[in-house]
Amino acid sequence: NAGVTQTPKFQVLKTGQSMTLQCAQDMNHEYMSWYRQDPGMGLRLIHYSVGAGITDQGEVPNGYNVSRSTTEDFPLRLLSAAPSQTSVYFCASSYRDRVNSGYTFGSGTRLTVV
Amino acid sequence: DAKTTQPPSMDCAEGRAANLPCNHSTISGNEYVYWYRQIHSQGPQYIIHGLKNNETNEMASLIITEDRKSSTLILPHATLRDTAVYYCIRQSNAGNMLTFGGGTRLMVKP
Numbered sequence: 413n414a415g416v417t418q419t420p421k422f423q424v425l426k427t428g429q430s431m432t433l434q435c436a437q438d439m440n441h442e443y444m445s446w447y448r449q450d451p452g453m454g455l456r457l458i459h460y461s462v463g464a465g466i467t468d469q470g471e472v473p474n475g476y477n478v479s480r481s482t483t484e485d486f487p488l489r490l491l492s493a494a495p496s497q498t499s500v501y502f503c504a505s506s507y508r509d510r511v512n513s514g515y516t517f518g519s520g521t522r523l524t525v526v
Numbered sequence: 527d528a529k530t531t532q533p534p535s536m537d538c539a540e541g542r543a544a545n546l547p548c549n550h551s552t553i554s555g556n557e558y559v560y561w562y563r564q565i566h567s568q569g570p571q572y573i574i575h576g577l578k579n580n581e582t583n584e585m586a587s588l589i590i591t592e593d594r595k596s597s598t599l600i601l602p603h604a605t606l607r608d609t610a611v612y613y614c615i616r617q618s619n620a621g622n623m624l625t626f627g628g629g630t631r632l633m634v635k636p
Contacts, residue, residue: 416569445623454626455570469552470623502569504624514560515624517569 414438418503418518425493425525433488433521435503441516442508444486448472448499449520455502461486462508493525529553530614535631538608543600545591548614551595558618559590560600563610570613573599579597604634 417434419434435443445460447470457470460479481521486505490497501521507513531549538544550559558577562570574581574588576597581588587600601608613629 446615447624455624455627456626457623460623500567504569512577514572515570516572520567520571522567 416505416516416518418501418521420521421519422522422523423524425490425523427493427495428526431490431491431493433490433501433523434501435486435518436484437486437489437503437505437516438484439505439516440483441505443506445504445515446478446482446486446488447468447475447502447504448497449502450499458488458501487526490523495525497523498525499523528561529616529625530627532612532614532627532630534628535633536635540599540606540634540636541547541603542605542633544599544604544608544632546599546601546612546614547596547600549596550616553594553616557568557616559588559594560615560617561586561588562613562615562624563608564613565610566572567606570626573612575617580623581635604632606634606636608632609634 415491416437445459447455449455456472457515459478461467464483467478503518504515558575560575561573564570574586576588591595611629611631615624
């Protein structure tokens, strides 16, 4: 049971490049989400999914796309990277009954856009 | 709008109990109180949650006031490894995101 696995751990992109941040969980969690954390700040929700085939926007969705083709995977795509997207990205998952299970977070992807 | 208020920082002596307060005076009846912590730059870690009753697990205890307007997270015997930022969060099943405020930076000192 690996929990929530995020890859890569570190990434440097040039402005305008695209990339995909990977997130996988092996706990059969229905709910998955992506957060970003800027220096000295709390986490903010980018996108979330309540199950395979269903996604929705969070608080700060602009510049990011997601899809959920399987229960296990929830990739985050940066379409055209900008310096403002320099941040630490966390993936989190939970059972549908979120209030009784809490969220499990991955260890993060540290992204720098130059 | 984090909807919870926590002191920005606290110190605690190693081996002593750490009591971290949280104010959530506008909490709704269907919202639980959750506590997470974030050690250095790692992903947040779930600690404990509760609705009305006090709760205890292997990591901590959660004391919720009868009017539910505030709560206290208790780490009974703090260690240096408990140094982290602790977040108090309100969450219901209808909500789809965790709203993180500034949290409390707990420094456990030898």
